[in-house]
Amino acid sequence: MSRQPLRLAVLEAERILAAAGIASSRADAELLAAHVLGMERGRLPMVPLVDPAVVESLRKLVTERARRVPLQHLTGTAAMGDVEVAVGPGVFVPRPETELLLGWGLSLLHDIEDGTAPLVIDLCTGSGVLALALAHARPDAEVHAVESDPVALSWARRNADARAAIGDTAIWLHAGDVADPALLAPFDGMAHLVLSNPPYVPLGTDVAPEVARHDPHGAVFAGADGLAVIPDVVRTGTRLLREGGAIAIEHDDGHAAAVHGMLAARRVLTDVDDHADLAGRPRFATARRRVSPR
Ligand SMILES: C[S@@+](CC[C@H](N)C(=O)[O-])C[C@H]1O[C@@H](n2cnc3c(N)ncnc32)[C@H](O)[C@@H]1O
Incomplete structure (x- = not known):
């Protein structure tokens, strides 16, 4: 399978999350994509294409988030001040x-x-x-x-x-x-x-x-x-x-x-x-x- 535009995968994720009633659908879609790629959210625009495996991993996490599993349980972390802690x-x-x-x-x-x-x-x-x-x-x-x-x-x-x-x-x-x-x-x-x-x-x-x-x-x-x-x-x-x-x-x-x-x-x-x-x-x-x- 060929590489796919990340932008389209994130837009699809946002659509699914919005349909599930998640108000922060865009932020959550981008944060989950950044989590899958192991990078900061702000760097996503620098990634034009991704492997099908990335799209599949994102889709699985989005399915969980649409079932209202907290974003932080999916990424495994939450931040406060200058520290990040593990949560679940x-x-x-x-x-x-x-x-x-x-x-x-x-x-x-x-x-x-x-x-x-x-x-x-x-x-x-x-x-x-x-x-x-x-x-x-x-x-x-x-x-x-x-x-x-x-x-x-x-x-x-x-x-x-x-x-x-x-x-x-x-x-x-x-x-x-x-x-x-x-x-x-x-x-x-x-x-x-x-x-x-x-x-x-x-x-x-x-x-x-x-x-x-x-x-x-x-x-x-x-x-x-x-x-x-x-x-x-x-x-x-x-x-x-x-x-x-x-x-x-x-x-x-x-x-x-x-x-x-x-x-x-x-x-x-x-x-x-x-x-x-x-x-x-x-x-x-x-x-x-x-x-x-x-
Ligand atoms: C709202 S959470 C806050 C956790 C953390 N301080 C934060 O801001 O993310 C409240 C915490 O207090 C704990 N807790 C509830 N009753 C308590 C008690 N009587 N004595 C000590 N801890 C208690 C709960 O188990 C829970 O972890």
Whole structure:
């Protein structure tokens, strides 16, 4: 069989994905083609013709994507900050909106005086992506990450080993539940930064098939009101913070007032603030641990 124009194969992939109701059909078709060819998406225009085997591999992946298997399960990776992590069945696929939480945390660490190694804690780490992106951007930081699901934790371990093998500062992974009052007790009052993207979707919410069928249930849903886990994150995170340290928690766009209220109710916290995502929806809340008067 003769070589075929890549452009036509990608157009056909886009058509199939659009017909399956995938809004990002063009991006997904191009990303799957780039994955098959082992190159960056931006370099596709430099490939005029491809072997029939490439077209066949692309067709198989497009068939899976049209069945609403997440793009990241097909490519095997997801990105955050300057790192890529492996993802697949049993672990939450990191979302672009969580970049904002990471960015806020990193800007906070800029303000820490020179020579101090920041202590950072990521509660509900999933694939480990936030902790690993932080450790990459701030190699001087001591980063701890907590996860309760053993399958997710095994993905985090695999990702942590891979990042350490290419020279990033190693992170510390802990099997644990944010509801545990003794979680990370040796670090009480020591953290410069606590970050968390916990499960927060109310049970019964209509979510995309990729989420309903492929993200772990306990990574997405958190009780009837979506607030089954965040109070524990607030309680544990507050306990771990040092004076002047900060906490940032991602939440559902309907939870801004509730999460703000939980942070404001802690007398040791101050500077409670709300942050929107790129679409202008409330997405995460932050606060600082009060500094005692000397
Ligand atoms: C929304 S996912 C976020 C994962 C990762 N932080 C990210 O942004 O991609 C939430 C994670 O919290 C974990 N989790 C749920 N309840 C927990 C709990 N009580 N204690 C610790 N981890 C929990 C889930 O297993 C899941 O991996």
